[in-house]
Each structure stands twice: as structure tokens, then as C-alpha cells.
Amino acid sequence: MAADKEASAHRSGCPINLTLEVLGDKWSLIIVRDMMFGNRRHFRELLAQNEEGIASNILADRLRRLMAEGVISKKDDPSHKQKAIYSLTEKGIELLPVFAMIGAWGRKWLPVTEALSIRAQLLEEGGPDLWEEFMEELRQEHLGIPAKPRSGPGVRERLRAAYEEVMARGRAPA
Amino acid sequence: MAADKEASAHRSGCPINLTLEVLGDKWSLIIVRDMMFGNRRHFRELLAQNEEGIASNILADRLRRLMAEGVISKKDDPSHKQKAIYSLTEKGIELLPVFAMIGAWGRKWLPVTEALSIRAQLLEEGGPDLWEEFMEELRQEHLGIPAKPRSGPGVRERLRAAYEEVMARGRAPA
DNA sequence: AAAACCGGTTGCGAAATAAAATCAGTTCGA
DNA sequence: TCGAACTGATTTTATTTCGCAACCGGTTTT
Numbered sequence: 001m002a003a004d005k006e007a008s009a010h011r012s013g014c015p016i017n018l019t020l021e022v023l024g025d026k027w028s029l030i031i032v033r034d035m036m037f038g039n040r041r042h043f044r045e046l047l048a049q050n051e052e053g054i055a056s057n058i059l060a061d062r063l064r065r066l067m068a069e070g071v072i073s074k075k076d077d078p079s080h081k082q083k084a085i086y087s088l089t090e091k092g093i094e095l096l097p098v099f100a101m102i103g104a105w106g107r108k109w110l111p112v113t114e115a116l117s118i119r120a121q122l123l124e125e126g127g128p129d130l131w132e133e134f135m136e137e138l139r140q141e142h143l144g145i146p147a148k149p150r151s152g153p154g155v156r157e158r159l160r161a162a163y164e165e166v167m168a169r170g171r172a173p174a
Numbered sequence: 175m176a177a178d179k180e181a182s183a184h185r186s187g188c189p190i191n192l193t194l195e196v197l198g199d200k201w202s203l204i205i206v207r208d209m210m211f212g213n214r215r216h217f218r219e220l221l222a223q224n225e226e227g228i229a230s231n232i233l234a235d236r237l238r239r240l241m242a243e244g245v246i247s248k249k250d251d252p253s254h255k256q257k258a259i260y261s262l263t264e265k266g267i268e269l270l271p272v273f274a275m276i277g278a279w280g281r282k283w284l285p286v287t288e289a290l291s292i293r294a295q296l297l298e299e300g301g302p303d304l305w306e307e308f309m310e311e312l313r314q315e316h317l318g319i320p321a322k323p324r325s326g327p328g329v330r331e332r333l334r335a336a337y338e339e340v341m342a343r344g345r346a347p348a
Numbered sequence: 349a350a351a352a353c354c355g356g357t358t359g360c361g362a363a364a365t366a367a368a369a370t371c372a373g374t375t376c377g378a
Numbered sequence: 379t380c381g382a383a384c385t386g387a388t389t390t391t392a393t394t395t396c397g398c399a400a401c402c403g404g405t406t407t408t
Contacts, residue, residue, distance in 0.1 A: 010285070011225070011226035011227065012225040012226050012287075012290065013285065013286050013287030013289075013290045013291070014207075014225060014226075014280075014286065014287075014290040014291070015276070015277045015278075015279075015280030015281045015284065015286045015290070015291045015294045016203060016204070016207050016273060016276055016277055016280060016294075017204060017225070017226055018280050018284040018285065018286060019276045019277075019279060019280035019284065020200050020203060020204065021200070022284065024198070024199060024200040024203070025198060025199065025200070026194050026195070026198040026199070029190060029194060029198070030190070030191060030194065033188075033190050051185070051186040051188060051191070052185035052186050052188075052191055053185065070283075091283050094279060094282070094283070095279060097275050097278075097279075098272070098275045098276055098279055099190060100275075101271050101272045101274075101275045102189070102190055102193045102272055103189045103190055103193075104189075104271075105189075105193060105268060105269060105271075105272055106188075106189030106190060106192050106193040107189045108268070109244075109265050109268070110189065110192040110193065110196065111184070111187065111192065112187050112188065112189045112192060113186075113187030113188075115187075116186065116187045116188040116189070117187070117188070117189045120189045120190075
């Protein structure tokens, strides 16, 4: 229960190592990915809509750990008494560039499917400017930062639209 | 060649997920890090000089997996019959930007030690130009690409020198 | 009132992980 | 020549984690 209280039981003070101690498993980043790109904010959304089929006990465990590490936070949903809303913290939002790089590497070297990698491609092509725009959007959604007036659709919406388009092309190839 | 033959037992075709299936554990990236930044090329070097204290069976297992995934390769040491030399492949070398981003995140958000994070800082400050220079250096060392004539010390040497300097400062603070 | 939904918990067998001891071939010094 | 030390590992054993399925008390919807 108490989790890690103090316990600087770190293997080393290397940034790579410490990051692996926090995120170095097969599920933690999957959950953050779903929150960030899929806008899943509730336990059941993360559970049922997850592409990889995460188990509920693993999900509960990782949400607990990510909270303890300060990557996400949790609050009650005012509209629904036993519903919890999970949010990314600034620490979690700033994982976006890491996702962009991992996505780019995976897209280049692993057998990705086109539909699921179109977002990684756009993120890669958009570069740091697009990342910053998306992070600002995430800050509004997850941290409640007031929105500066923007014109068109948000980054997530653009990524989603691109995904839909690929799916449509896939169903009716030219 | 053999590599992924059959067995598309992948959880999904998402680039993030596929990357996690390859590298999503607490040790794989540690080993690649040591090969890349510490220039460890032999089993014993990776085992004995590892900062985090990896166990020999885990090291052997991860080296096997990373080879199967094509991230590293192995060849005999001509000077020593039962000595093996491990090398990064191009696929492994191109993990450098991922390390740079992970290192930057870890340095910002986790309790890193100064000495062990100075390299991450330089890599972050150097930006993509420095990354490309380092990757070119790695291609020479690991892939046998002929060196284009360079002037000063290499990137790894500069990173190492910065580390030594921090250590020296630590011992004799101003 | 009944059914569906909510965020989880529990139990269990299988698999992965990790520490320590061990191994066979190689090299090297005495 | 012999044996100790070194090489890249494997084996053994114990512990932890994973993944599945069933379940839970409370809440909301029908």
C-alpha cells in the first residue's frame, strides 16, 4: 500500500536508467499513449478500448504506479459519483517528444500497420512545432490551462481525421 | 534473415506498442546504452562495468533477444578465440535520438546525479546535428564504415571528457 | 426493481525475472 | 606441462510478475 515512501533504492542516477525504472515495462507507456492520443480518461475506457487488450489488474496497478510517480493524476468525476477521471500531469505531457521519437523509430524498423502509424508519421513530419502545439492542447484538456484562441481543429482531431482517412482508403482502395 | 519469419504474435501494429515489445523492459535499453555511450563490446565488459549491476543470465538473454530483433550483432574476436564482439546495427544506432529524448525527460523530471546526466545534457544541447555526428561515429566503429577525415576528438570522447570534468569538479568544488 | 455500468479486487496457474553456482573451452604464467 | 584465471555463457532455485476470469459493492439507467 505505502508503495515506496522514501526508499532511494535506485539502481543508478543515470537518466536513462531512472526513466526505465519508471516507464520500463510493456504497459505503462501504452496507458499514457491511450490517454494522450486516444483521450481516454476513465478506467473502463482505458480497459475496453485498449488495442492491446490490457488486463484490469495490470491497468489498476499501472495507474497506481503512474500516479505515485506523478505522471498522471486522478480526480472524481463531478457528473458521476463513482467515476474517476485520470489526467496527465505536466510531467506526463512532456513525454510527447519521447513518443514522437519512439514512434518514428518503430515506424522505420518494425512491422507497423499503416492505419496505426499514420499518427506517428504526422507527428514526425510536424516536428517540434507540432509537438508544442499538441502539448499546449493537452495542457488545456488535462491541466485546465485556459485556451488561447485557435482557429482550426486541434492536433488530436487532425491526427484522428488522418487515421479515419487511412481506414477509409483501406476499405475502398483506388 | 530468420528473425520474424512466422509468428506475428504482436499485440497490435502500433509503432509505440511494437517498440515496447522489443525494448519494453528494464534491461534492454541499458545494454544498448552501455554499448553506445560506454563502448562496451564484450560480454564481460557489459557485465562487470555495468552501473546497475545486471545479472549474467539476464545479460545473455537480452543479448540473444536484441540479436534476434536485429538491434545488435555478434562476431568472433579474431584476437581471442572464445571472445565475442557485439556491435550495434544501423537499427540499433538509430536509437540514439530516442536515448536523447529519454535522457532529456529523465534529466528534467527524475532525481538524476549530475555526473551521470552530463552526457544527456550535452546530447540535448547539441541537438540533431550532434546526434548525426555521433551516429556517423558509431557507424564507423560498429559497422566498419570508413571514416571521413575529422579534426578534433569524437563525440563519445567529448562526452567522456565532460563526465571526467564533472567528476573532478565534484572532488574539488570551487 | 432489474439490468447495466462504475472502478476496481481476488485467486490462480503460467511465465518472466533475478541471484548464485556452475560449466567447458582458452589463454597464460610458472 | 600444469594449473589458475578468464571467456561467454547455462543451470539451478527462488521470487515476482503476468494474464485471465470471476467477482464485488456501489451507482446509474431503464
